[in-house]
Amino acid sequence: MIRIEEVTKRYPDGTVAVDRLSLEIPDRAITVLVGPSGCGKTTTLRMINRMVEPSEGTILLDGADIRRQPVTALRRSMGYVIQNAGLFQHRTILDNIATVPRMLGWGKGRARARAAELMERVGLDAALAGRYPYQLSGGQQQRVGVARALAADPPVLLMDEPFSAVDPVVRKGLQDELLRIQDELGKTIVFVTHDIDEAIKLGTRVAVLRTGGRLAQFAPPAELLSDPADSFVEDFLGADRGIRRLSFFSSAGLELTTDPVVPAGATAERIGSCDAPYLLVTDAQGRPLGWSRPQDLTAGDAGPGRLLPYGRPFVPGTDSLRAALDCAVLSPTGWAVAVDCGGRVTGVVSQQTIGEAIRGAHAGERAGSEVAG
Ligand SMILES: Nc1ncnc2c1ncn2[C@@H]1O[C@H](COP(=O)(O)OP(=O)(O)OP(=O)(O)O)[C@@H](O)[C@H]1O
Numbered sequence: 251m252i253r254i255e256e257v258t259k260r261y262p263d264g265t266v267a268v269d270r271l272s273l274e275i276p277d278r279a280i281t282v283l284v285g286p287s288g289c290g291k292t293t294t295l296r297m298i299n300r301m302v303e304p305s306e307g308t309i310l311l312d313g314a315d316i317r318r319q320p321v322t323a324l325r326r327s328m329g330y331v332i333q334n335a336g337l338f339q340h341r342t343i344l345d346n347i348a349t350v351p352r353m354l355g356w357g358k359g360r361a362r363a364r365a366a367e368l369m370e371r372v373g374l375d376a377a378l379a380g381r382y383p384y385q386l387s388g389g390q391q392q393r394v395g396v397a398r399a400l401a402a403d404p405p406v407l408l409m410d411e412p413f414s415a416v417d418p419v420v421r422k423g424l425q426d427e428l429l430r431i432q433d434e435l436g437k438t439i440v441f442v443t444h445d446i447d448e449a450i451k452l453g454t455r456v457a458v459l460r461t462g463g464r465l466a467q468f469a470p471p472a473e474l475l476s477d478p479a480d481s482f483v484e485d486f487l488g489a490d491r492g493i494r495r496l497s498f499f500s501s502a503g504l505e506l507t508t509d510p511v512v513p514a515g516a517t518a519e520r521i522g523s524c525d526a527p528y529l530l531v532t533d534a535q536g537r538p539l540g541w542s543r544p545q546d547l548t549a550g551d552a553g554p555g556r557l558l559p560y561g562r563p564f565v566p567g568t569d570s571l572r573a574a575l576d577c578a579v580l581s582p583t584g585w586a587v588a589v590d591c592g593g594r595v596t597g598v599v600s601q602q603t604i605g606e607a608i609r610g611a612h613a614g615e616r617a618g619s620e621v622a623g
């Protein structure tokens with residue numbers, strides 16, 4: 251574990267970049283530092299690998315003061331990824347990734363084999379190995395940066411706005427990839443961003459810093475959204491706090507009904523037996539085709555041409571309550587369609603039922619926190 255204890259950084263010109271910061275950074279989790287420009291995020295990150303020395307306070311790695319460790323050994327235990335990847339322009343992709351193993355004295359063959367393995371791990375095509383950084387897209391370069399940081403398998407990964415320079419679609423891909431890699435490798439990651447959505451998506455815990463390098467709040471993302479410490483954090487979180495928080499509740503407990511679900515070509519009797527305002531028509535495999543009012547659906551008619559779109563379905567348990575609510579809001583009937591992982595309908599659920607589940611989840615959480623408190 252990395253412990254930052256009462257750390258202050260005052261630069262020679264008097265700027266206080268970090269002010270009495272204390273943080274416990276847990277092992278094998280992603281801790282995000284987020285806050286407005288100039289609030290001391292980069293300074294904090296660089297104090298962890300001693301690229302910047304604190305003016306006051308102590309940083310401990312597994313209980314030992316990092317000032318007592320040789321700086322080279324400390325940095326080798328910490329991969330470092332920066333915005334725009336910071337690659338060596340005159341080295342090929344493979345040799346960029348092999349840099350640290352080579353520095354550690356690995357033979358060329360072994361270092362390159364390791365680099366090739368990492369290219370695959372971060373989702374880079376092996377065909378790119380012989381290219382130079384300028385021959386790669388920004389997103390690919392960022393992946394190389396991550397691979398290079400992982401090459402010597404350091405327990406700690408320090409990442410300073412690694413995905414800020416790429417467009418939102420590529421960025422989402424990189425974030426998903428990082429979460430997948432983290433699932434496999436379980437590194438201790440300290441991740442800096444100024445994007446609160448990125449912080450909420452990636453962080454196990456999120457430290458919100460305010461200008462002047464002071465800690466405003468340090469909490470898991472769901473708690474930030476439900477209980478911002480003050481108006482600064484609340485403003486920083488931005489709009490839709492309530493809706494975004496629903497991402498942390500599972501849709502597993504939603505009560506589904508199959509009552510209004512009918513196969514294409516259903517009998518008049520089956521259609522007539524439903525008293526729902528809309529019926530969801532499915533194909534022979536049980537996949538959704540669309541919605542219809544019962545009176546518009548004639549017996550034996552597949553009628554997909556006259557059906558209302560069913561929107562985007564959700565997968566109970568896999569998707570969150572936010573996803574389920576989004577399905578219901580986007581559905582022309584106000585009902586969300588639930589499917590299994592094969593895309594077959596497992597039931598439908600109304601906005602009202604989702605609303606009740608949301609209230610239930612909030613109430614359960616309040617009861618939980620009362621017990622915990
Ligand atoms: N070498 C330096 N000398 C003097 N002041 C510095 C130095 N490096 C950073 N600062 C100042 O310290 C404060 C914190 O800088 P830092 O780079 O840590 O912020 P940041 O949160 O990473 O910002 P950004 O989001 O813009 O990257 C800023 O006011 C900055 O101007």
Ligand SMILES: [Mg+2]
Binds near residue numbers: 291292
């Ligand atoms: Mg910075």
